[in-house]
Amino acid sequence: xxxxxxxxxxxxxxxxxxxxxxxxxxxxxxxxxxPAPPTEVRASDTQNDNGHSITITWKLSGDDGAGKKDVVAYxxxxxxxxxxxxxxxxxxxxxNNTYQDRGAKEKEDKNYFHPYHDFYYxxxxxxxxxxxxxxxxxxxxxxxxxxxxxxxxxxxxxLAFTIMVLAFISLARKGKKFYVRPLxxxxxxxxxxxxxxxxxxxxxxxxxxxxAADIATIxxxxxxxxxxxxxxxxKTKIIVPCNDPIVMSVAQETVKAGYLDAGRxxxxxxxxxxxxxxxxxxxxxxxxxxxxxxxxxTNFYLGKFYAESLILAxxxxxxxxxxxxGTDEIAQIPFFVAATxxxxxxxxxxxxxxxxxxxxxxxxxxxxxxLAKAIVMISLASGAVAASFHLDFFLRLFxxxx
Amino acid sequence: xxxxxxTAIWNTLAAFLTFCIFSFLYxxxxxxxxxxxxVVGVSAGYFAVILYWNGLVPKLWNPVVKQGKWYYLIxxxxxxxxxxxxxxxxxWISRFSISFYMGIATGVAVPLYMQNFVIRQxxxxxxxxxxxxxxxxxxxLIIVGVLCALIYFFFSKEHKGAxxxxxxxxxxxxxxxFGAGFGLTVMGRxxxxxxxxxxxxxxxxxxxxxxx
Numbered sequence: 001x002x003x004x005x006x007x008x009x010x011x012x013x014x015x016x017x018x019x020x021x022x023x024x025x026x027x028x029x030x031x032x033x034x035p036a037p038p039t040e041v042r043a044s045d046t047q048n049d050n051g052h053s054i055t056i057t058w059k060l061s062g063d064d065g066a067g068k069k070d071v072v073a074y075x076x077x078x079x080x081x082x083x084x085x086x087x088x089x090x091x092x093x094x095x096n097n098t099y100q101d102r103g104a105k106e107k108e109d110k111n112y113f114h115p116y117h118d119f120y121y122x123x124x125x126x127x128x129x130x131x132x133x134x135x136x137x138x139x140x141x142x143x144x145x146x147x148x149x150x151x152x153x154x155x156x157x158x159l160a161f162t163i164m165v166l167a168f169i170s171l172a173r174k175g176k177k178f179y180v181r182p183l184x185x186x187x188x189x190x191x192x193x194x195x196x197x198x199x200x201x202x203x204x205x206x207x208x209x210x211x212a213a214d215i216a217t218i219x220x221x222x223x224x225x226x227x228x229x230x231x232x233x234x235k236t237k238i239i240v241p242c243n244d245p246i247v248m249s250v251a252q253e254t255v256k257a258g259y260l261d262a263g264r265x266x267x268x269x270x271x272x273x274x275x276x277x278x279x280x281x282x283x284x285x286x287x288x289x290x291x292x293x294x295x296x297x298t299n300f301y302l303g304k305f306y307a308e309s310l311i312l313a314x315x316x317x318x319x320x321x322x323x324x325x326g327t328d329e330i331a332q333i334p335f336f337v338a339a340t341x342x343x344x345x346x347x348x349x350x351x352x353x354x355x356x357x358x359x360x361x362x363x364x365x366x367x368x369x370x371l372a373k374a375i376v377m378i379s380l381a382s383g384a385v386a387a388s389f390h391l392d393f394f395l396r397l398f399x400x401x402x
Numbered sequence: 403x404x405x406x407x408x409t410a411i412w413n414t415l416a417a418f419l420t421f422c423i424f425s426f427l428y429x430x431x432x433x434x435x436x437x438x439x440x441v442v443g444v445s446a447g448y449f450a451v452i453l454y455w456n457g458l459v460p461k462l463w464n465p466v467v468k469q470g471k472w473y474y475l476i477x478x479x480x481x482x483x484x485x486x487x488x489x490x491x492x493x494w495i496s497r498f499s500i501s502f503y504m505g506i507a508t509g510v511a512v513p514l515y516m517q518n519f520v521i522r523q524x525x526x527x528x529x530x531x532x533x534x535x536x537x538x539x540x541x542x543l544i545i546v547g548v549l550c551a552l553i554y555f556f557f558s559k560e561h562k563g564a565x566x567x568x569x570x571x572x573x574x575x576x577x578x579x580f581g582a583g584f585g586l587t588v589m590g591r592x593x594x595x596x597x598x599x600x601x602x603x604x605x606x607x608x609x610x611x612x613x614x
Contacts (some may be wrong), residue, residue: 108469154517161516181560212500213507215515249487249500279445285423285438292430310591334584337577345576347555355557370558376524377552383528384545390530398525400517 034132035069036062038097038123043140046100048151048401051144052113053102054121058134061125064094075124075131076101082120082136115142150401164371169364178363185324185342186352192322193230196297202237203227204296206287206312208327209280210304212246215350216328220303221254222353222362227300228258232267240273241290243283248275284308288315301325301340302349305332313339326352410609417605420598547575 038058046053056076063069071094077086078101089101101121103113118139124131147155172178196203205224210217224240231238240255242248252273259268276286288311291299299316301309302325309325309332316323317339325336326344336343344352350369354362379398386394422437462478465471480499486492527548532538553565554572561569 151517153521154513157521158513158516178558179560180557211507212504213511215511218504218508245484246500246503249484249496250504252487253497253500277442277446278449279441282441282445286442288426289430289435289438307587330579331583331587334580335587337580338584351557366557370556372520373552373556376520377549380524380527380545380549383524384531384541387528387530388532395525395528398521398528400521400525 032129033069034130035064035071035125035127037132038074038125038134041121041123041134041137043119043121043137045140045142046102048145048148050105051115051142052105053100054119054140054142056099056101056121056123056137058097058123060095060097061132063127064125069127069130070094071125071127073126074099075126077122077124077133079120079122079136080118082138084120086120086122113142115144117141148401153398153400160375161368161372164368165365167364168367168371169360172360172364172367178367180351180355180363180366183344183348183352183355185326185344185348186355188322188324188342189227189356190230192298192300192324193227193234193236195322196231197234197236199297201295201297202239203231203298203300204287204291204294204316204321205238205240205300206303207240207242207247207251208301208303208305209243209283209308210247211244212250214304216302216304217247219350219353220326221250223300223302223349223356224251225254225258225261226353226356228255229262232259232262232264235264235267237269238272239290239294239296241283241287242273242275243278243280245275245278248273280306280308284311287312291315291319291321295319296321299323299340301327301336302344302352303327305329305336307332310335310339316340413605414609417602420602546571551575 038061040059041056042058043054043056045051046055058074061071061074064071073091073093074096075091076089076099078089079086090099092099101113101119103109104111106112118141120136120138121140122136123134125134168178193203205227207217207220207224212218212221228238238255240248240251242251252270255273256265256268256270259265276283290296291312292315296316296319299312299321301312301323305312305327306329309327309329313323313325313336323340324342324344325340326349327333327336328346328349330346333343333345337345347369351366354366357363383395383398386392419437419440422433425431426434462474462481465474466478480502484496484499486495527545529541529544530538531542531545550568550572552572554561554569554576556565556569559565
């Protein structure tokens with residue numbers, strides 16, 4: 001019995017010293033062995049950028065994806081000379097073979113990326129306990145491109161649209177009559193101004209929270225001009241509280257031009273077009289107060305609106321004003337539809353300025369938009385067919401790279 | 403929760419102003435006017451400071467004085483001549499700044515709109531139509547909805563006949579979208595109200611909790 005146990009002990013000792021221990025040492029050595037290095041490392045200027053980036057590509061390490069020396073990440077190192085000190089610029093997880101070494105364009109920035117300067121790169125494949133480095137790639141220089149080829153569809157679209165606008169403006173100037181379908185909201189403008197005149201109450205015109213650069217605000221300026229002209233003809237007061245100082249300045253000029261068009265520059269009162277504050281809800285609180293205290297007969301909300309749309313429209317509704325609204329801010333249109341009498345939905349706001357003005361410049365632009373929409377519809381239908389039959393070349397025509 | 407006298411005073415003021423603003427639900431009143439004037443005055447002053455530190459100092463003073471970029475004085479000058487609006491005689495000079503700003507803004511906006519609101523949306527809507535599963539069918543619905551909505555925004559033809567029918571489908575599509583958007587935003591607004599009610603509840607509990 002005693003000898004039997006001794007035999008077992010000897011067999012276990014034998015296994016431990018001659019099999020398990022060496023195997024463990026081999027495995028431990030394998031963990032610290034470096035992985036196969038990345039190969040075919042290339043560094044070149046990043047295309048379609050402003051000249052402050054170099055793209056590095058490589059062939060993945062042979063140990064990427066499996067085995068004991070499995071690569072977990074790649075580090076990208078940069079130096080200004082092949083034999084110089086390489087500094088780590090970034091890291092990507094295993095399986096990736098591209099890295100963009102980007103920097104700032106301002107010279108004062110610590111991370112400034114010097115264009116037209118030679119840089120050398122190495123890629124380091126890392127396991128948990130070891131690493132191996134590729135050969136040196138380079139020199140590579142970063143430089144900017146004059147034209148972003150990935151945005152060619154945008155260029156073609158803008159150019160084509162510009163030509164269409166110019167062509168239609170030219171036709172309109174030559175006297176060609178263009179039909180514009182009636183817009184319910186705009187047809188109600190005259191009635192709304194007439195109501196204010198009969199009641200002897202002012203008209204409130206809100207340009208929204210957009211800057212003077214927003215397309216919706218620009219469209220709203222055109223409509224404001226027409227409405228100001230009509231209010232001058234009817235001798236009705238118009239109040240334009242503004243959220244932005246530049247918008248206020250443009251609004252003052254617009255209303256003044258409307259009064260001049262009506263032949264009543266003496267009636268123009270600059271103090272009725274004023275700045276309140278740029279803070280959204282403080283502005284709303286003030287406009288709500290104006291609505292109730294001035295007892296405005298008609299409220300126009302035309303421009304860029306955000307969360308304040310329903311608060312304004314509800315207050316106007318409670319005050320019993322006729323309300324005409326219009327915005328291209330999709331999230332706010334439902335509130336205007338629910339709380340105002342007439343709503344110009346999205347592009348109707350842009351069309352309204354042309355419909356009111358009937359000027360060749362605006363009518364030409366509107367007609368060009370309609371033609372552009374027809375082209376978009378045909379392209380969309382063709383694109384759906386192309387996508388259904390996997391005709392990728394057609395879909396690529398409309399792909400914009402950022 | 404109120405932790406000290408200082409916090410208690412500010413929370414009392416916040417609760418008072420909240421009630422002042424809520425009083426507008428009844429009708430316009432002096433309490434609402436007080437809150438309105440405070441918030442407008444404070445926000446206007448706050449914006450002046452923000453503009454000074456986020457606009458004037460980093461975008462004009464630092465580039466010109468610290469970095470020697472003298473050409474930043476050109477937009478600085480354009481900004482300065484906006485002040486001529488205070489003079490009736492020289493107000494016309496400010497139109498240079500306005501026209502410069504509007505011209506630049508419109509020029510930048512056109513390609514941006516073409517990219518983000520036309521080409522990229524068009525590209526994203528070019529979806530494959532098939533009847534292998536529900537995805538292909540819903541893609542068809544999206545494409546038909548977009549086409550009909552575009553027809554609704556066609557201003558050169560009267561909405562009559564086939565075009566009128568398509569435009570009607572277009573406006574229904576838009577209204578379905580607006581309805582969903584309305585519901586989603588109302589939910590967000592209710593959560594804002596709940597947040598304010600919780601603030602008031604916590605305030606009253608912390609002030610009068612020991613009495614109640």
